[in-house]
Amino acid sequence: MENILDDYAHQNALRDVDTRLKLVLGGGAIIVGILSTGPVAPLFIAVSMAAITVFLARIPGRFYATLLTIPLSFAVLSAGVILFLQGGGETLFALPVGGITLTATTGSADQAALVLARTFGGMCSLFFIALTTPMVEIFAVMRALRLPAEFVDLAMLIYHFIFMLIGEAVATHNAQEIRHGYAGFRNSLRSFPMLAGALFVRAWEKGEDLILAMDARCYDGKFALDERGDGPSPLSTAGVAVYLAAAGAIALLTGGVQPF
């Protein structure tokens, strides 16, 4: 089972910083990154967001590095396609593959570099939100943003069940594994549907249990939200404003920079 980033978010050093402020910082950085027309600003965002997450929020560096490999394969493959599809400028190199020749030009290289930079800037900003802001804090913000109550309630219940079902899935997966359920492809193909099916049946039972549990406490269509918090400190608000302004300025000033 993969790491659930939310578990880290509950222990990070920025846990008690105001939720909205963290969302504005992460979300603002994402937007500045994709609006930037040059790769410098997204790269600046990637590096600074990674630094904030690792040094200020104290997320283990090695873990952060492994996280970055998740977008890597997608980004590199897709940027590779862009490199050979788009054009403009002079030809950088040509690669004969089979009957066709793949050509990379300065224009396409610039475009690929920009997309790569944006992806990393975006992912680092997303990691910042994911690793510093527990989902439970975001629910209150969702409600404050006037998202429909049914939607937020459903999201909260799904949150609860995800952790419950992950526990069940891991237990069943382990039980299968010790009986050689994942030794080889054929065994896996037999085991996985059993796992999924058993999990579905169990999930359904849990859902029915929950109906009982909610009724026992007089469920009347309402879910509580914990809306405490002192609001952001002026200093941190100013810090976020300065950071976003700086990132924006860099994006404007370096928008025309083309590395190739």
Next chain:
Amino acid sequence: MREAIEFQDVHFAYPNRPESLRGIDVAVREGSKVALVGPNGAGKTTLLLMCNGMLRPTRGAVRVGGVPVHYDARSLREVRRKVGLVFQNSDAQLFAPTVWQDVAFGPLNLGMEKDEIKEAVDRALHQVGMNGYERRPPHHLSGGEKKRVAIAGVLAMEPEVLVFDEPTSALDPATAEEVMDLLDELNHEGRTVLLSTHDVELAYRWADEVVLMESGTVLRHGSPETIFSDTALLHQARLKPPAVMDLYRELSDRGLFNGEKPPRSALAFTDLVESLAGGRRYQDRCGTISIWDAA
């Protein structure tokens, strides 16, 4: 004294199954500590689910505070507010993202005001000793902590009667003891406490009254001493007597005790054995003295 909960000839069958309750007549006095004891499958959980109208008897009636339970939405709300039910599996009971939200669920749905809710939640968390955990998600808590939060969620609705299904199941001994101490405290504050268990040691130490169940019937309702000294009855319910009771009975059978009240704890038992041995020692000394006299 008033009866907090009364079952009158209660029958129940899940659809397409044989009856799981076959005529239960039990009354739980207000302010008492009652343990439903029996093996798994005896119908304990089914009976508990009737205390607040979660299940409806197929025959017979349930009374809460002297009033028969009605099964319309409005009456059910009333009953569920009066009778708080804590399930065996805390994971099934804690469904909100944070401890605070979970405990606030009942009060909010009862239509309390924001300030009232805050107060009720704080008080409930304080009662179970879980202040400071408000913003934690339940899935990061230990088994004992989850149980406490589950209890707080019920306490926040200020019930008069508390019902627990196997409150110590899957807890280790120290944690189980803490939970039982908490139940004692809640009872001291005036609440009736009814629980189910198959742990005879726990029931023997803790309960004022024991209801022994087996295959959907009540075998006996009485004091822990009466019930747990009846080996044949316990055997019928596939249970063994508590350890001290077992030793007491063995020693009684061998004629070493007679007529003493069975001890309820290791300490009481020790006192009993000591008095037995001490008594002998005293006689012994008498004998010795008489020898000296005779010489």
Next chain:
Amino acid sequence: MREAIEFQDVHFAYPNRPESLRGIDVAVREGSKVALVGPNGAGKTTLLLMCNGMLRPTRGAVRVGGVPVHYDARSLREVRRKVGLVFQNSDAQLFAPTVWQDVAFGPLNLGMEKDEIKEAVDRALHQVGMNGYERRPPHHLSGGEKKRVAIAGVLAMEPEVLVFDEPTSALDPATAEEVMDLLDELNHEGRTVLLSTHDVELAYRWADEVVLMESGTVLRHGSPETIFSDTALLHQARLKPPAVMDLYRELSDRGLFNGEKPPRSALAFTDLVESLAGGRRYQDRCGTISIWDAA
């Protein structure tokens, strides 16, 4: 005698967590019955998951049958065939639509022939006394029956070592006793049995050797008598001594016993108390006799 399982300075930490095992050195003799005893969170389950390579120590080594466990697919297959692991929660362990399919899961994955599989499943179901349940869906069975099927699923792979995580958790006393009897039988047939529990009564009655764990370390490894008579040590592990041991110690402290071996069962304890009372009576009689003599 050979060691079935050996832990050598085993350390383990889940990612981003403090160490949950902090240097475990334990050897389990072939053919023995060993209980890992400790409170929840002591690291018992984590240690058990290392017995067949489900978890890999972050430091130190695990040996099975004298051979260090390697973590490539091939070696793991070998180890998992030798060491069968039964989890605490039977529900998560039984995933196939019928009992037969569940027990056949292991043999099928091992690539056995059809006839062999049938034989292995029949034998395993027979061993746990669940013949006749082949076509039932596991989630309709009782807790004790589920546990038996889970054990059969592991037995069908004919392991030399059986490892159980809290085998009696959530079972009622009579069912728990039956499961423990089954474990005894399996041990008599020559298999090493290692289990974890926080039930000191069970461990005291059942185990040849007890490993007392607390916060990821082994506090003591020895005979049940030695470990459960050390109240300070048990207190450190947040456990209480077994009832008979507790009574024995209380009485010893008051000077009523001296030097006798602590009793292991209620019966042995009764004998001890009777001999104590009887012994006094005997002396008493002596005194009386001397009086008569003197007269």
Next chain:
Amino acid sequence: MHIMEGFLPPAWCLFWFLVSAPFVVYGMYQLRILMREKREALPLLAVAGAFIFVLSSLKLPSVSGSCSHPTGTGLGAVLFGPFITSILGLIVLLYQAVFLAHGGLTTLGANLFSMGIAGPLLAYAVYRGGQKVGLNTYLTVFLAAALADLFTYVVTAAQLALAFPAEAGGFVTSFLAFAGVYAVTQVPLAIIEGAVIALTFKYIIDV
């Protein structure tokens, strides 16, 4: 196949949000009605959502990398209808982004369209169609799952191609290039997933 955060140009992010919006809005409306009529639907919807999430975070046999699992939502479409399922898809995608770092926030609209709307709609259509012509149930489920998986991947490739059309040949060339690059992983994945879902379905029916 999730499109990563930052990968799509801002105009296309906005475009896909707008395309998905009607489905979501109508889904919300249906959800509200459902909850007013049947309060106990909420817990069951919630377990279905969690199931989709957990299923997609378990790795399929022998294929590494993240997989799309639009068929989890396909199952939802059969149970709850395609519009409410789009709400489940939205929540699941949000959690995949912030819990697992799969996908992203600005690309949420695009990912929702391919995985939470297009895939399930096709799965739903194939399932209904298969039932109508009396096809074997497991074969129907296999086809629904595998085709929905393939369709999702085709839609994603189209989304990428629209955002980054080729200099020579425009959208078509670009589409073929993106589709080709990911075909290596996505086509076997679709077949395996179809088989897995069909077997899962058989399991559930058997129990």
